[in-house]
Amino acid sequence: MDLSYIINELGEERGKYYDAVAPPILQTSNFASNTVAEMRYKMRHEADAHLYTRGNNPTVSILEKKLAALERAEEAIAFGSGMGAVAAAVLSQVKAGDHVVCVKRTYTWTKTLMQRFLPRFGVDVTQVDGSDTANFERAIRPNTRLFYLESPTSFTFELQDLAAVAALARKHNCATIIDNSFASPLHQNPLSFGIDLVVHSCTKYIGGHSDVMGGIVCGSRERIQKIFKAEYMTLGAVMSPHDAWLFIRGLRTLPVRMERVADSTQKVVAYLASHPKVAQVLFPFLPSHPQHALAHRQMRTNSGQFSVLLHADSLEQVDRFCDSLQHFLMAASWGGHESLIFPMSAAYTSQEMKLDLPFNLVRFYVGLEDPDYLIRDVAQALAKM
Ligand SMILES: *Cc1c(COP(=O)(O)O)cnc(C)c1O
Secondary structure (H helix, E strand, O other), rough: OOOHHHHHHOOOOHHOOOOOOOOOOOOEEEEEOHHHHHHHHHHEEEEOOOOOOOOOOOHHHHHHHHHHHHHHOEEEEEOOOOOHHHHHHHHHOOOOOOOOEEOOOOOOHHHHHHHHHHHHHOOEEEEEOOOOOOHHHHHHHOOOOEEEEOOOOOOOOOOOOOOHHHHHHOOOOOEEEEEEEOHHHOOOOOOHHHEEEEEEOOOOOOOOOOOOOOEEEEEEEHHHHHHHHHHHHHOOOOHHHHHHHHHHHHHHHHHHHHHHHHHHHHHHHHHOOOOOOOEEEOOOOOOOOOOOOHHHHOOOOOOOOOOOOOOOOHHHHHHHHHOOOOOEEEEHHHHHHHHOEHHHHHHHHOOOOOOOOOEEEEEEEEOOHHHHHHHHHHHHHHHHH
């Protein structure tokens, strides 16, 4: 299917809605039936029929069809946040007594789900450095049922070899889930490498304007229907029709936004990588990165995130650089129009503290501004450091 068709036409059924170019927001919680026979049919086919908006809403369905097609999946199911999607996908694959192998340095709340939440329900989790597939193999137990991936990972942007990990999982009868938010559905399609379920925080690139929250799970019809009947309907973390409409609008510009973000990021990274006050840039698309070849094998191109390790002797020096930036906003999240930094030093109260990530790490997200404007900002802040 053509990308342009998916984004501009798929699922929209304009003829049904006055030929409106923008799809309708069907802001209704409920749907009526004309006959008992119709109601009976809807109750038996709730995932596909219009009975109640927690189950199926036509505006939300348009988004689900488009995102399924972008991820080359049979189906997709939308949630009220990325974590709603992550939690539903994970819970759909495990039960008490099972074991999960999860990659280290996932998104913070995914880590909490794995470390604090799943153990309460009798599910054990082992966290591994996913850059070596052998670590997954070593962690496998007889009760391992799920490999959970995030590639690139949060903050350090390390990759997992998707084809190799998926093949290993198949061999041991384990399911695989990947959080594909950092790559976006345009730059990496994990189902093509044998991964079973793909999750996105739509809040990031898919929305693209920092004004709406949502999540999506993409996979085979069988797996998505299983989630529909359990986690989706019972936990109820569904997406509102209005939010789905904002995501459909965000999707219209996803290809041009991603192209701009990819180009600008390469320029900003090139500047930082050659700057004497920068010790290292964590970005798999740098030719010197140990996973450069893998990055090109499984991703189409880079997205807008990377981290730098500053040559800094003190917390104050890192803080000075971050505080001096005038155009990069200091914030969590990413994926919108605006460029951001996230200073790891914010998690430190003293330099002697030992956290998982060093105090001199600063995560960057490059948005849609002119890259030269961003480089000038970084240059003046580095000069003040
Ligand atoms: C933001 C984020 C999430 C969580 O998404 P929300 O929409 O904020 O719930 C999950 N994974 C990654 C990689 C993220 O960046």
